[in-house]
Amino acid sequence: MRGFGAVHELDCLLCHRRFEPGSAAYTCPDCGDEGILDVKYDYAKIQFDPLSPRRRKEASLWRYLPLLPLDKIPPLSLNVGWTPLYRYPGGGFEGSKGGCKLFIKDDSRNPTASLKDRASAIGVGRALIEGAERIVCASTGNAASSVAGLAANAGVPTAILVPETIPQAKLAQLLIFGARVIRVRQGYHEAYRMSLELSRRFGWYNRNCAYNPYLVEGKKTVSLEIAEQLDWSAPDLVFVPLGDGCILSGVRKGFHDLVELGVLSREPRLVGVQAKGCAPLVKAFLENRECQPCEPNTLADSIAVPLPRNRLKATAALRSSKGTMLAVSDEEILSAMRRLGRELGVFAEPAGATAFAGALRWAREGRLSGAETAVAIVTGSGLKDVAAALQAVEETPVVQDFAQVVELLAE
Numbered sequence: 001m002r003g004f005g006a007v008h009e010l011d012c013l014l015c016h017r018r019f020e021p022g023s024a025a026y027t028c029p030d031c032g033d034e035g036i037l038d039v040k041y042d043y044a045k046i047q048f049d050p051l052s053p054r055r056r057k058e059a060s061l062w063r064y065l066p067l068l069p070l071d072k073i074p075p076l077s078l079n080v081g082w083t084p085l086y087r088y089p090g091g092g093f094e095g096s097k098g099g100c101k102l103f104i105k106d107d108s109r110n111p112t113a114s115l116k117d118r119a120s121a122i123g124v125g126r127a128l129i130e131g132a133e134r135i136v137c138a139s140t141g142n143a144a145s146s147v148a149g150l151a152a153n154a155g156v157p158t159a160i161l162v163p164e165t166i167p168q169a170k171l172a173q174l175l176i177f178g179a180r181v182i183r184v185r186q187g188y189h190e191a192y193r194m195s196l197e198l199s200r201r202f203g204w205y206n207r208n209c210a211y212n213p214y215l216v217e218g219k220k221t222v223s224l225e226i227a228e229q230l231d232w233s234a235p236d237l238v239f240v241p242l243g244d245g246c247i248l249s250g251v252r253k254g255f256h257d258l259v260e261l262g263v264l265s266r267e268p269r270l271v272g273v274q275a276k277g278c279a280p281l282v283k284a285f286l287e288n289r290e291c292q293p294c295e296p297n298t299l300a301d302s303i304a305v306p307l308p309r310n311r312l313k314a315t316a317a318l319r320s321s322k323g324t325m326l327a328v329s330d331e332e333i334l335s336a337m338r339r340l341g342r343e344l345g346v347f348a349e350p351a352g353a354t355a356f357a358g359a360l361r362w363a364r365e366g367r368l369s370g371a372e373t374a375v376a377i378v379t380g381s382g383l384k385d386v387a388a389a390l391q392a393v394e395e396t397p398v399v400q401d402f403a404q405v406v407e408l409l410a411e
Contacts, residue, residue: 003071003129008042010213013312021069026199026211033196036312037213039069039253043260050232050263061118061221067257068221069214074125078111078153081118081221085229085375089343100368102359103235105226105377106346111153112173113381114302114352115222115247116146116209122218123207124150132205134159138195140188140243141170142302142351142380147207148179159198161191167301167385189293189306209246210309219250220257226375227258234258234268237374239355239362242272242281242325243303245314247379252317268375270323272314273358275300275350279327281308285315286325299330299388302351302380328357334392336360337382347382349389355379 004021011018012028012035019028019037028035048066049055055063061081062073088102107115124147127135136159137147144160151158160174164183174181184191192208199206209215227234234255240248248270258264274282277298284291291311296304308314318324328336333350336357340346348356356376362368382389399405 003126004069005071006041006043006046006066007039007069009040010037011040012037013316026206026213033211036210036310038313039213039217041067041257041260043257046261048261048263050228061121061218061225064221064224067224068122069217070122070125070129074121074128074154076121076124076150076153078117078150080110080121080150082225083107083109085226086344086346100363100370101373103226103230103373103375104340104344104346104356105222105375107222107377107379108346108348108352108381112142112146112149113384114142114146115219115377115379116143117150118221119143119209119215119218119246119250120146120150120207123147123205123212123215124154124156126214127151127156127205127207128154130205132156134202134204135207136195136198136204137161137207138188138191140302140304141166142384143207143209144179144181145170145173145177148174148177152177152179159204161195163187163191165301167387169384169386187296187306188304192309208309210244216246216250216253216310216313219247220254222247222377223251223254224258227255227264230373232263234264234266235375236268236372237271237362237368238268239271239273239359239374239376241300241303241351241354241377241379242274242314243305243308243351245272245281245308245310247377248272249310249313249317251377252321256320267321270318270321271358271362272318272323272325273354274325274327275303275333275354276327276329278304278306280306281311281314282325282327284311285318298350299391300333300350300354301385301388302349303354326358326361328354328361332357332361337389337392340378341382346378347389348378349380349382349384352378352380352382352384
């Protein structure tokens with residue numbers, strides 16, 4: 001084994017064949033690209049002290065190194081993780097019975113302004129261990145800018161495939177980070193296929209989270225932090241935005257690890273939230289059928305995935321946590337963006353506000369009790385998609401003299 005930490009084996013979610021770390025490159029060789037692997041740890045070998053002062057001095061995701069698929073912290077100077085957990089103001093929100101405690105996990109504070117930096121930190125670390133010539137990735141935007149930024153920090157070249165319609169702010173990030181960017185007219189699905197082919201043909205390290213099993217291990221650090229920030233307790237509910245399903249899979253994995261280690265006594269119930277304009281996984285889950293591709297029609301571009309690649313892990317995570325899924329409209333997402341900004345000072349992109357929109361819907365339907373604690377994860381900054389943010393607010397007036405200023409401010 002080469003630098004896999006306490007990883008014991010990899011388990012195929014389809015055929016359940018098991019592999020030693022490093023013996024299967026990304027997916028099960030028998031089941032092909034659909035044979036997603038799950039990383040299994042030897043928990044008896046993990047030495048993790050939740051109260052260790054030495055561990056707590058590391059204000060990043062590396063404070064959880066014993067629970068990650070690396071033997072040592074990679075040479076990255078960017079600080080990933082340990083993002084703030086804010087109590088939503090007012091002691092609750094309308095619709096919640098008795099004022100449920102709601103917290104907002106603000107992962108827009110990561111180096112490239114999204115939760116995807118957690119996965120990219122692991123991906124870059126593993127690419128360095130394996131001596132990769134280049135890292136390749138397909139993305140709707142955030143994963144792309146994330147790996148481009150962290151790989152630049154580590155001095156590793158990247159090749160990034162994105163939909164032609166990628167928001168300009170995300171494209172600008174990629175280009176500033178020096179990535180070799182190619183826009184694909186057919187959209188994310190084809191970009192993803194091409195990225196796998198590039199990885200096979202040239203041996204480049206593949207950062208796609210729904211393909212590379214180790215990247216979910218980075219995303220799980222968001223739930224390790226939530227548990228620690230709640231004084232090593234599990235919330236009752238965690239609302240998670242759904243695109244490929246990788247974040248939800250990671251959230252469940254983090255809480256599961258802590259239960260296995262005896263740090264927590266239970267896992268929270270998970271609620272996956274998609275945009276109504278692209279909700280193939282919600283429909284499949286609620287109707288108990290196979291997931292069918294759809295044509296995306298939502299402003300939440302970061303989760304506009306026609307056929308979620310990590311649907312098996314995401315569905316398994318929800319069933320294991322006795323969770324569920326729901327879909328919210330673009331209007332609900334825009335309203336959630338406004339509320340996060342005006343009531344908390346958090347600027348979220350549409351996909352980043354989707355989980356909060358789901359929590360608001362849950363509350364309006366009277367499904368939250370005052371005895372419960374809930375967390376909604378904000379996954380990306382509103383600066384990622386300013387054009388969408390401007391749809392959530394009113395136009396600004398233009399004046400010619402001071403009298404008009406006074407008149408407007410008196411309204």
